[in-house]
Structures are given as C-alpha cells and as structure tokens.
Amino acid sequence: MAQGEIKSKLGSAKGKKPGVDAKKGKRTIAPKRKDLVKNARMIKKHSGGLTAMTERTLGSKAGHLELLKGGKKNKDMKADVPKGGSKKKTSHPDFVETPAARRSNRRKSQFPEDEGEDSASATESTKRESLEPRRTTRGSSMARSDSGEVSPALPNGNGNANGNGQVTNRRAKATNGSATNGSATNGSASKSIADASEKIMAVEGWQPGLDPKIDYSGHMEFGGSVGVTAMMIGFPTLMYYMWIGATYYDGKFPTPEPGESFVDFAKHMGNLVYEGAFPSLKAWTMYWVFFVAEGACYCLLPGVYGYGKPLPHAGGKQLKYYCSAVASLYTTAIVMAGLHFSGIFPLYTILDEFGPLMSVGILTGFLVSIVAYVSALLGRGQHGTTGYPLYDFFMGAELNPRMFGILDFKMFFEVRIPWYFLLLLSSATAARQYENYGYVSGEVCFLIMAHYLYANACSKGEELIISTWDMYFEKWGFMLIFWNLAGVPMTYCHCILYLANHHPDTYRWNRYALGALFVTYLFVYWVWDTTNSQKNRFRAEETGKQVIRKAFPQLPWQAVKNPRVIRTKDGHSILADGWYGKARKIHYTCDLFFALSWGLITGFSSPFPWFYPAFFAGMISHRALRDIQKCRAKYGDAWLEYEKLVPYLFIPYVV
Numbered sequence: 001m002a003q004g005e006i007k008s009k010l011g012s013a014k015g016k017k018p019g020v021d022a023k024k025g026k027r028t029i030a031p032k033r034k035d036l037v038k039n040a041r042m043i044k045k046h047s048g049g050l051t052a053m054t055e056r057t058l059g060s061k062a063g064h065l066e067l068l069k070g071g072k073k074n075k076d077m078k079a080d081v082p083k084g085g086s087k088k089k090t091s092h093p094d095f096v097e098t099p100a101a102r103r104s105n106r107r108k109s110q111f112p113e114d115e116g117e118d119s120a121s122a123t124e125s126t127k128r129e130s131l132e133p134r135r136t137t138r139g140s141s142m143a144r145s146d147s148g149e150v151s152p153a154l155p156n157g158n159g160n161a162n163g164n165g166q167v168t169n170r171r172a173k174a175t176n177g178s179a180t181n182g183s184a185t186n187g188s189a190s191k192s193i194a195d196a197s198e199k200i201m202a203v204e205g206w207q208p209g210l211d212p213k214i215d216y217s218g219h220m221e222f223g224g225s226v227g228v229t230a231m232m233i234g235f236p237t238l239m240y241y242m243w244i245g246a247t248y249y250d251g252k253f254p255t256p257e258p259g260e261s262f263v264d265f266a267k268h269m270g271n272l273v274y275e276g277a278f279p280s281l282k283a284w285t286m287y288w289v290f291f292v293a294e295g296a297c298y299c300l301l302p303g304v305y306g307y308g309k310p311l312p313h314a315g316g317k318q319l320k321y322y323c324s325a326v327a328s329l330y331t332t333a334i335v336m337a338g339l340h341f342s343g344i345f346p347l348y349t350i351l352d353e354f355g356p357l358m359s360v361g362i363l364t365g366f367l368v369s370i371v372a373y374v375s376a377l378l379g380r381g382q383h384g385t386t387g388y389p390l391y392d393f394f395m396g397a398e399l400n401p402r403m404f405g406i407l408d409f410k411m412f413f414e415v416r417i418p419w420y421f422l423l424l425l426s427s428a429t430a431a432r433q434y435e436n437y438g439y440v441s442g443e444v445c446f447l448i449m450a451h452y453l454y455a456n457a458c459s460k461g462e463e464l465i466i467s468t469w470d471m472y473f474e475k476w477g478f479m480l481i482f483w484n485l486a487g488v489p490m491t492y493c494h495c496i497l498y499l500a501n502h503h504p505d506t507y508r509w510n511r512y513a514l515g516a517l518f519v520t521y522l523f524v525y526w527v528w529d530t531t532n533s534q535k536n537r538f539r540a541e542e543t544g545k546q547v548i549r550k551a552f553p554q555l556p557w558q559a560v561k562n563p564r565v566i567r568t569k570d571g572h573s574i575l576a577d578g579w580y581g582k583a584r585k586i587h588y589t590c591d592l593f594f595a596l597s598w599g600l601i602t603g604f605s606s607p608f609p610w611f612y613p614a615f616f617a618g619m620i621s622h623r624a625l626r627d628i629q630k631c632r633a634k635y636g637d638a639w640l641e642y643e644k645l646v647p648y649l650f651i652p653y654v655v
Contacts, residue, residue, distance in 0.1 A: 212313035215384040220391060228394035232478060236362050239490055242608050243358060244272050246497050251606030276355040279363060283356030286349075287364065294328060294416045299406050301327035304549060306463030309472045311399075313383075321466050322406050325415050325459035326551050332420055340431060348432040350425055351500055358490045365482035372409075372476055373397050384475060396477025410476050415462060418488035419455040425493050426451045429500040441504040442514050443601050447496055449518070450598060453525055457532075460551030464536035495598045495609040507603045521597055526555055528590030531579040533558040535587075538575050566645070568638040576642055582652040584643070585627075588620045589650045624649070 210216055222228050245254050256265040303324025310316040339345035350357070376382050376398035383399040385392045401409045426447045430440045458465070465471060474480060499507065509517070537559040563577035579586050595613040602609040631639045649655060 208312070213382045213385060215386045220386065220388075221395075225388050225390040228478075229390050232394060232482075235482065235487060239358060239362065239486070240273050240277065241269070242491065242494060242611060243277065243355060244269060246494060246501065246606070246608050247276060247355065248272055251498055251501070251608060253607065273355075273359075277359045278356060279359040280353075280356045283353050283360045286353060287357055287360040290421075291364075291417065294332070294420065295407060295412065297328040297331055298322070298324055298412050298416065299404065301331060303327060304463055306466045309467045319400060319408075321408055321411055321463065323411075323462040323466075325462040326549075328416060329420065329455060329459040332424075336424060336427070346431065347424065347428040348435070350428045351432060354425075354497070358486070361486035361490055362482075365478070365485040365487075368485065369393065369478040369481045372401060372481060376401070376476075392477070394478045396475025396480065399475050401476050410471055410474075410480065411462070411465070413480065413484040414465060414470065415455075415458045418484050418492075419451070419458050421489035422493055422496075423448075423451045423455045425489075426496045429496050432500060433504070437504065441499070441508070442511070443504070443507060443509060444496075444499050446514070446518060446521075446601050447499070447598065450521065450594065451496075454594070456552070457529060460549065461532065461536065463549070464532070464540070467536075467539060491615075492598075492612045494606075494611055495602050498602045498606050498609050506605070507601075509601070517597065517601070521594075524590050524593045527579065528587055528594075529553075529555055530557045531587045531590065534560050534563075534578040535575060535580065538563060542573060566638050566642050568635045572635065572638075574635065574638060574642050576645055581646055583648040583650055584646050585624050585649050586652070588624060592617060592620060 222231060241254065245252060248254070254269065256262065260268075299322075301324045303322055303326070306321045306323055307318040308321060310318050336345075336347060340347045370393075373393050373396075376396075379398075381398035381401060383397065385397050386395075403409070426444065430444050430448060433440050433444060470480065533555070534557075557578070560578035563575055564581065566574040566576050568574065583589070592613070595616040599610040599613045635642075
C-alpha cells in the first residue's frame, strides 16, 4: 500500500469536513478502529519501517476516531511527537501527521577521504551475498527496509515528498514548495536537511535548480587566474631546468658561470634545450604510437564495467566505465619485451630519446588541453565554469569527456600514460645496465619493483578509481591533462634517470640495508593496498555497484566485516574501522613513504630525484587540509565525532 494512502484514510485535504468527500460532496463511511490498525500493519509490512508510534497514533487516540466518525473536535488534544523531532502542522487542524519510514533504493555512502582521494590505486571489490547490519556510534537511529538496506530514520517526513513536492536524489520538483534530501511534508523541508544542502553547494559549487554549467561556489584554488597562469608557465620551465641539470650538470643545479650574465645563461640553457630536447619526428612518432596503442588497448582488450558515483546535476545518473587496464598492462609488457629482444625497438631507446620525448609530452599536454577547452565550450559538455578563461582552461570546462561511447579520457589518462611510461623507463634502465655491465644493480631492481607494484595496483583496481575525487569532481583541464601526459612521467622519473646516468658503484647500497628497504617497502605496500581495498569495498557495498576481480596480488585483510560507521544527518556513512579506525589519512602516509624511498635509493648526490618527494609532501599536505575543511563543512558533527574517535591523521599513535 502506498504511503500517501494513509492521508486518504484520514482525510488530508485542508478544510475538508469529516465524513464528507470534499470534491463530490458525497457522504463517506468513516473507517473503523480495527480497519485503521489493520491498514497500519499492512503499510508497516510493505514499507518495512513504520514505527510503533504509528499504531499508537492510529489506534489509541479515541478522540481522533471520534473526529473520523463525525464527532466533536477536541482542540485541546496534543499530538504525539517522535523522539528527537518536533510537532508538525498538518493539512487537517487536529491531526498529527503519521511519521513514515524512509525507503531508498540505494544507501548513500561516504568514506573518510572520499572527496579527497588522490591515490590512483585501489583494489578489487567482492560481491556481498547479504548486507550485514553495521555498528553505529552514539546510538544513531536506523530503520531497515524490506530490501535489507539501512537508512536513517527521519522524524516528521517521508522518503518521497508528497502533497506539494517531489524529491529524487537531492533534486526537488515542487508546485508550492521544495524539498531536499528526501525529508519533506507539504513542500517544507526540515532545517537540518536544508543546511546539509547548503553545505553541499558550498563544497561542490552547485545546487538543484541552478545551471550546472556555472560554478556558484565563488571559490578559486591556486590563487585564481594569476596563480594558474604562473603554474602553466612554471611547470614546463622547471621540467627543462631539471632535465638540463640531470643531463649536462651531473645531477647538480645549473648555475651561471663566474662573470656570466643572466641573459647569457638563459641563452645557454635555451641552446641546450634546442640541441638535446628538440621535438623530433622520431620522438613524435614514439610518443603518439604509444598513446594511440594504449587507447586501442583501452577499447579492445577484455575488461569489466564499473559505475561512477551518482551525479547530482544529472539527476543521480551513474556513468558506466569500461576498465581494461589489467589486460592493457600485461599486453604492453609482452609487446615491449618482444620488440626489445627481437631488436626491432630496444627498450633503452626511451632513455636515449628522453629529452625529445619530454618536449613532445609538454607540447601534447598544451594541444590536448586547448582542444578539450574549446570542444567543451562549443559542445554540450560545459560544466562548472567560473567565467575566467585562464582559470577555466587550467581547471577544465568539461566533467566527463568521452569518445566512441567507451573511452573515458580522464580514466584513460589517469593510469596508462603516466604509470606505464615510468615502468617502461625503469625497465629501459635495466636493459641499458645489462648491455653495458652484464648485470642489473639492486637499486634499479628496487625501482622496477616499486614502479610495477604501483602500475599494477592502479590497473587491478581501475574500476575503483571511478569514484575518486579526480574522476567524480575534477574537470578535464590543463591540470589533469598536462600532469598525466608530461608532469608525472617526465618529473617523477628523475630517480631512474640518475641511476641510468651514473655507474652503479656511485650509488651502491649495503646489501643488508637494501634488503631491509625491500622488506619495508613490501610491508608498507600491503598497508597501502589493503587500506584502499577496505575503503573501496565499503563504498562498493554501500552503493550496490560491485565488480568481482581476482587480479594479482590478493592480500589479506582486504575488507572489514561489519565495520563501525558513523551516520551523518543526511544519511551518509563514514567508515571508522579497519585502517581508517587507526589513522584518517594513513594511505597518504604510505604514498609519502613510496616517494621518499624513490629518492632515498639514489642517495643524496643530486637534488632532482628528491623533487618528487618534496612536491608530493606539499601536495598531500594541501590535499589533506582541503579534505578536512570540506568534510567538516559537509558532514558537520558526524565528522567531528570521527576526528574524536580517530584522533591520528597520518601515523597511528604518533600524528
């Protein structure tokens, strides 16, 4: 029985006299007490959540029954109020609106770093046979539906606003009012839900009823147009400066010679770039063959489908993503090994052509960014723009760019181009060492292991990258495009460039210390992999979108059974168990350890291998601060409760 039928039994039209049909003027038969109780029990059975107070309201108030039978009104009668709620004015002066249980087809979920997840890696999720009840802190009130899903019990409201409003996935369509987040009566939403909606708007720059093409938040990152312009000029300049130092200055900072003017020094630097990093036809061919081949692997190789987070501006639509990175990674490795051992394309050619390849990557980043920005403005994909062209060019003007209906550009750029290139570059260094010295140093083997583990983790958990912040919120602009096409592969690689440009004796580690570093790295990788796995499996269970994969490696403690969660006022869930019950950003700590170890393996003779650790430390600190501010604004007291429950941010019992 539909929930709206309760009001038809009670007579919900304002001004309607008991026992009279307001439209037809015909006499109606007042329902009997036993019929009302029977109806209430039927509704409870079908809706799965009518509270015991409903039966008391319908069955124990004799004054109400007398009114239904045409009896005298009792204006002094007081309404029963649900615990924690308040009295609600109804369309009939002397009636208390029946509190109905909220039903939802999907339980909204949120894990602690959902909005700020920057780690590209995630592990596979497994299908859950039945949704287990979750422990809640501080006695959160819950109601279980007949489908087994758990939703917060909202007082004085129902799951779908009726009467003067209709709510679907935060979007309200109302005639005489509006409602948000599924709690409304007669077009008036509860204050807590309205506040939550305002917080969401402040975070995501959009609210139902507004144009999704425009960013209404008024917030601009990185110093606005001036800041992003400086970054677009500074990034390529820094990349060339570091490459010159690594190639021509023995890994040291390039500085003017005594008596050399700055102008002459700048000209000298420009000549070095022209001579050693000119974007030759060979480099263009190598880069774009790799680029197109990976795109073909994305579309043609076997994979699985995953679903993104609901998009509020698209009515809760969940985009479908094709994930074939596992097949792409191993196909790439097999093909490159075949080309190397056959002599058609020796792997160390990548090292020999690194300068020209870097220039091609930089130019490709700018070209693709221009095409992406213009196509977003000319097409129908514009989203969340501020009206400041330089800022919008940097941050992006389109949220979900796609080609052929299957190739999602953000997903494609996120994994394959940067991390596969790094793995190929470290493998090329091993090939060069073996050709020159007849062996591969332990330090190079360490970086091959590190780059393989990261690329493989990104690939085996590709379907779980879908709901990260980069995929869900960040638009496809210069920041993502340039950094994936040039920034990551051409700057994070200076650890391997240093090893390739120097004899192994100059950076050789003590064998026992090197062995300890291997073991420590594998332990931290286990923490990092299982941390992401716990988070992503929790998210997959909450959204009901699960993909079964058995990619290598399968590690223990990938999921937490019946985890402790904290419920927010608007129905979200914050994971507060497993690794996230020990430190709120423990995965950031693991990422930082990876970066530090990549620099540490080279020693301290050159500053350039330490660029990635230094840059990453600053970036991760900025992102952690942004996450904290955003989550406090979005989840309010629930997030503060999580911070009290888990006081450590990066390292358990330390900081």
